[in-house]
Amino acid sequence: MEWQFFTEVLVGGLLSGVMYSLVAIGFVLIYKTSGVLNFAQGALLLFAALTFVSLAERGLPVWAAILLTLAAMTIIGALIERTVLRPLVNQPPITLFMATLGVSYVIEGAAQLLWGTQVHGLDLGIDDLPLEIGGVLISSFDLFAAAVAGAMVAALTLFFRYTRIGLGFRAVADDQLAALAVGLSLDRIWTAVWTAAGVVALVAGLLWGARLGVQFSLSLVVLKALPVLVLGGFDSIAGAIVGGLIVGAVEKLAEVYLGPFVGGGIEGWIAYVAALGFLLIRPSGLFGAKLVERV
Amino acid sequence: MPAVLSEPVVSPANGNVPSALAVEAVSLSFGGVTALSDISFAVAPGEIRAVIGPNGAGKSSLLNVVSGLYQPDRGRVWLGGHSFAAVPTDRLAKLGVSRTFQNLALFKGLSVLDNVAAGLSHRLRAGVLAQVIGLPAARRERAEAHARAEELLAFLHLDGVRDRPAGTLPYGIQKRVELARALVARPRLLLLDEPMAGMTLTEKRDLSGHIRAARDDLGTTIVLIEHDVGVVMDLSDRIAVLDYGRLIADGTPDDIRNDPVVIDAYLGVAHDLEAGEGI
Amino acid sequence: MTIHEVLLSLDGVEATYNHAIRALSGVSLTVRTGEIVALLGANGAGKTTALKALSGLLPAERGQIAAGSIVYDGEDATRRSPAELVRAGLVQVLEGRHCFRSLTVEDNLIVGGQVRGLDRAALRSELERIYALFPRLRERRRTPAGLTSGGEQQMTAIGRALMARPRLLVLDEPSMGLAPLVVEGIFAALKRLNREEGLSILVAEQNSTVALRHADRASVLETGRTVLDGSAADLRERDDIKAFYLGFGVGSSTAAATTPTAA
Amino acid sequence: DEQYFPLQSYRVGPYAAGGTGFFGGFIDYLTLVNNRDGGVNGVKLTWDECETQYEVERGVECYKRQKNRPGVAAWNPLSVGIAYAMIDDVGRDKVPLITVNHGRTDSTDGRVFKYVFPLLLNPYSESSGIVNYIGTREGGLEKLKGKKIVVLYHGSPYGKETIPIYQLLAEKYGFSVEQVEVPHPGNEQQSQWLSIRRTKPDYVVLRGWGVMNPVALKTAQKVGFPADRIIGNVWSNSEEDVIPAGDAAKGYTAITTQASGADYPVLQEIAKTVYGAGKGNLDDKKRIGSVYHNLGIVNGILNVEAVRIAQDKFGKRTLTGDEVRWGFEHLRLDPARVEALGAKGLFHSINVSVANHEGEGRVTFQQWDGAKWKVVSDWIAPDWALLRPIIEKSSLAYAAEHGIQVRDPAAEDASN
Amino acid sequence: MTDLALEKAGTATVRRLSPAPFGIGVLLIVAYGVLPLVASEYLFDAILTPFLALALAGLGLNILTGYAGQVSLGSSAFMAVGAYAAYNLALRLPGLPFLLDILLAGLVAAAVGLLFGLPSLRLRGFYLAVSTLAAQFFVQWVFNKVGWFSNNSPSGIVTVPPLSVAGMPLDSSAGRYLFALGVVTAVTLAVWRLVESPTGRALVALRDHETAARVIGIPVLRVKLLAFAVSSFIIGVAGVLWAFAYLRTVEPAGFNLDRSFQILFIVIIGGLASLRGAFLGAALIVVFPLLLARLGEALLGGLFDSGVLEMSQRIVLGLLIVTFLIAEPAGLTALLDRLWNRIAGRFRRTG
Ligand SMILES: Nc1ncnc2c1ncn2[C@@H]1O[C@H](COP(=O)(O)OP(=O)(O)OP(=O)(O)O)[C@@H](O)[C@H]1O
Ligand SMILES: Nc1ncnc2c1ncn2[C@@H]1O[C@H](COP(=O)(O)OP(=O)(O)OP(=O)(O)O)[C@@H](O)[C@H]1O
Ligand SMILES: [Mg+2]
């Protein structure tokens, strides 16, 4: 039965990994267009989930709550572009990184100010009863989440593949001054991308919220997404998925099979160490764009 | 087109004329693109050797091979009596080689003086602690480095911007700072990649003077990539011409000026040259 | 070719970086439709700053226009975003080959054409136009621009700007790093476009010999100020003026001239 | 005269739910006493809040600031970290530090920790209480022999603190224990629960914190482990821990020192007079009678009663911190007194002394039925005989390390 | 070339310490002479001492991030290493003079920093930044897991022994402040010497153009690792101050990711590659929230509960960060310089 347990852990890990990917995708979107690690992604996630849940609790039908939340995310995206990104155009990534940290304070504060600090339950109406497939336990909720993530990745990949916007995105990430000079509308691109990141945050927030409850700690799930990012490459949607799968599997297998030897609880860092080891072989992740430079 | 070599290459290994730099059958390609193919040539000590050729001919790649930033697929590089399959960049400065870059490679946050003084980094002996505590040896070393750097600033007329962060200077001046940084160590071999791009005629003239002075006063051997043909003809003792990664000519300025192959590939019709940027 | 109304005019433009470093203190110049204007001046005279100012790129460099007016095509250019200006036909080739490094050469060109929203076929033919001008680029079109040679990058940058079919092309030191034949080729091509399509050109150049040979008129900047404005032919003739605007290094004697004064 | 309660509260951040409930209840009770009785024997109760976000440095800053107000009665930080950082200072400033239901175990020994009061419960007595409860469920402690218990603990000092005591309890009662760590913050527990599923324990003790608790319950459901076999500890026992888990929490049982619900007279009174007058502290009236709110109220009762007891000795005026400390050391509320306070059934009794700063409190267990907590056990006493020696060993070591003179309770009682 | 393209910030960096030794003199006199006499316990314990500890940590990180251009998100791990090392040294080698204890603790932190600096030889930018999180989480885990480090304290929180130097007890608020001040002054002086030295210039060279640095003969690997070691050393010492002079307790949770961000934030808001920056940034991060809290309380305390106030403060703080970054990406140092220039300019004109 050992192999069965192994399979169970592996499958469980892979499915958890998909949940990480959901969060990671939001990061990728922003990184792709500004070369910046967006630390406000966690706050966006919290804000989206909290807004949705609070609206739903106030008796709004689910579709209306989702629409209103989407509207809110759009407004936030536009506001961030206007007040933060535009004045900081062409600044080094570290500056923008810090700015996103500031933004995350604002969003977190605003979210809790608006909706309070209570803990909310979030029921998406998906039963999470154990499913036995060939003797291996699989969570139906995780399967659903995986399907959502898959759909999202497919949609985004198609979008990038079949529109020229993807090219513009990479151009902006490469050199903002040149992007301005060739007439790319950074304002529009950024608004769109931050809104998209907000939508991704909403999806991730709902799924994670259904697991954790909607509360402040929701913003901490980004810590699970970071190793996924470095492993997959900061600027690759596909990398976010593959990275997520790897991180999920490594984490769970390590915790179960390695944990007992060192006292357990190694999940918090093992993903980072694994990602680090991997990076030493491929310094820009699995699918990340390689650094292009010459003299 | 067969390579036109006006003179057989003297391999430093067996030859009688010791060269300051020699490359021997160097080839380099990047996934299908041949940047250098079977290049051999030697530079005599004290020579000013220009390398010219169309864009993408492989000139910068050649310097990068010589300074170890690129590893050739085949061939060897001779530097000051040593032969390398891949030049160790870390030891370059100690081998008496310094270079400038085609795209600016200054330390933008450092002042002009510190940029230039940094050119002497490989000479420093004092450890970190000695520097922090300020032991006499460290202080002396530092003072010497600064004195040398100041000398060069004066030499290249840069003393007016001595304390400005290099990144805020106009392009042409940054180029000159880079030259100062390369010169400060009194290299035996100096590699210059388009040092005069973005300069006015007067400045080019000045700089040519400085380069010549470096050779005359310090005996530095100079390899120079430059697109300003007027400057090249005027300044160099010999000229190597690259095209599509191959050495298509190597000779004195006069040879090159009249070489139909070179005119075809690079110079264009002769009258352009006359009307061009003669100094 | 007839010279029409004023397409671009700068009047008394003053600009600072970071609200502190004064880079321009009175630049005036005009470009009429169908004209080629050269902007000359020594290192640090303010050419690049002036060009960035007129194409709206100064804010991205933390620079500000402190005074003066810039009018493009009859409208105040300082109020329009760089993207709007590009759409209105004002396209700049930046100093120092700002290519999108990780994009291939061809993708760089495509991005340049994006403002026009071309369909596939039109895009193809536009690319062919650029490749005809720079055959070298065709060979390198699949290479990330960041890895190509200096000259190839410069060609990419110029080609990218041409992809947008500008009405006013602003070039900052286009000859830098290019082989003489290529420089001639570019200027010949630009001249042709100028003749055939009425493309107006504003070019900042150190290589004044080349620039003056092709320009109709020239403006000379010194320490952030327009000091001379005249026909290129006149300037070509006058050695005294050449000596005047070519500047002399930044030795201690002329440090004051090239070190911007704090505001 | 005024007696001042500085509140190092936290209403923001990851633990905001606990902070708003606890400090809300505390304030509500103080308000009640002021409104109803005009204070304690005419001495008005005052307080102000200083937000800590559960961060130690902020707590320290609050301490240094708030301690300058006159008439400080006692400190109630509800944070282990902040409490530790204050231990030296409260000793020097001679003001009691109340760490209800938490705090360091060895501070139960008041002979060493003169100013520290881990009232009602400490981690060791809590663990013992939980094991005793499992014993009663199994029909007697002797039935524990051969049983298998997994302790799922939060990967923090707090979580780890009870590892040795569970080991000890396992040895004593003959059950086997496996202790499994969940790394902070605990939003992912797949691997732990898969392991648990494989181990097939009889019970899982949940020693969680914040988000870890609902996730544990959800993941348990996911692997098919029944919720009624999960026993939560005192920081896993609130509504906030179960509501996000939804149905998965149905049947989950947790320890508590105070029952929840708003049926007790004191709560009715608070609801009527305090909230009725619009002076209630909770934003959401539905939370009246919730676990943290009730803990805050009980904490309020204990503080106020300590002041009252001290006033009986020192006079009906603003007391010094040291006098209030004396009050705490003589805080004896038997069930009759508890009933008189309108808290019968809310909590059982307390009996603090110089030697025992905890008060031999009793615990009870509540089960979540999907909407509210229901008490499912009697008041259970921990195994003091087992615990006291361990506590003393630790406290005496501390005394030796810090050069503290161990007090002699008999002598002190005689001198009073 | 540069890691997170610090080049823009770089252009305004590396200035000499303030050109006004006069100003520094005044500061020192106030810090050593005036404050100990007039400051209250609150000022010492709640403001000055944590300010000093954080400023020191900022100084340490500035060497790595500001000067050498390597972004680290794991600073508080090194603080933790310093704090725990000092605690264990004091515990296990009772006779050890405390100054030596600090030095050794710093060295331990430096060694750990060196280890976690190794990836920097290959990684860049945010890839490196995120991988420093490995240090953050691993170190925290170790201190949590291995009871030995906290002397098997059941709660994992340890109380440090009282501070005394050369037999002189420094247990009062003022004493601990003065001790921290002494350490900070000494380290700042050393750091100043370092960044002004050729090695310090080499750090910047590395940041601005690694290839060029290599070509001119700067031993890139050695210098990079040196940056990690020195930076971790200083951050480790800051950790010792945090534990011994400020909180007097140590727990792993106190050295969490938020603290790392806080330190990074100090460095960036203060000004990369500037010594003053660390102090200005630390002042902002320590003092500003307090001011805001007091102000909010005074103005609105009656109207809203502390939670609402706190949330509003969070928003204000976030806005402030963004505003400062927009006003001057090069940090408070540059902002002050600019203001000063303007004032001086006006003065000159009128005077
Ligand atoms: N790292 C690299 N990766 C891929 N291709 C490269 C790389 N370096 C050089 N090349 C290619 O090799 C060829 C030679 O480049 P090199 O830079 O040596 O040309 P060059 O002679 O210096 O040209 P220019 O005068 O334009 O600077 C070019 O076509 C360039 O695209
Ligand atoms: N980003 C910047 N920040 C601060 N000062 C700047 C900046 N860019 C340019 N300057 C200053 O503005 C002045 C004008 O520079 P500009 O680059 O416009 O000159 P230029 O004529 O283009 O020179 P070059 O021929 O060398 O390119 C110079 O003194 C320069 O130091
Ligand atoms: Mg080249």
Ligand SMILES: [Mg+2]
């Ligand atoms: Mg320029």
